[in-house]
Amino acid sequence: MSGSGRLGGMSEPPVISVMLIVPDAGAAVAWYRTALGATELWNLGGVAGLSIGGAAFFLHQVNPANPAEDSPDGVTHVRVEVFCDDPDGFVERAVAAGAVGSAVVDHQMPWGTHRQGGFTDPFGHKWSVGDRSPLR
Known part of the structure; x- marks a missing residue:
């Protein structure tokens, strides 16, 4: 990576965010809005984009067909x-x-x-x- 902050020739530097897997995306959107003052950017039903103070994060409802989209059930490593x-x-x-x-x-x-x-x-x-x- 050069000193310009570019990675792999991209014109803008990467943005890092998180996607939280939740058992019920609708309930999670409501909770994060109420509890943390999150703003809803978009909502596709089982997947939603939220923002707190301009920092975007995302929610994804558990998908039993994909082990990478499983809820932490009280244990998370992030x-x-x-x-x-x-x-x-x-x-x-x-x-x-x-x-x-x-x-x-x-x-x-x-x-x-x-x-x-x-x-x-x-x-x-x-x-x-x-x-x-x-x-x-």
Whole structure:
């Protein structure tokens, strides 16, 4: 990869996002909208695009015919990271909507104090929520 940020001759750099597998896409869309303030970008029924603060993520309903599209059933090996101005409020809103949360606390990092907590959503996905300090 050259210093230009291009990969394989593409004109724009890649974008990384996540697609969360959920047992009921409709219920998940409703929950993420209510609990996290997500905006619905599009919805095809079993697959939907959402956005939180301009960061897109996607939902895909479990597909029994495809083992790659199976719900985590409470166990997931991926953690979604959210960086925002009010991590306490973000976690509180998710917990109020049914997520299981961990307190937002101060962590001393090489760049200074980083406030971070998190929650597990009703679909088994783990979310870490912190201030924007690691991005600076």
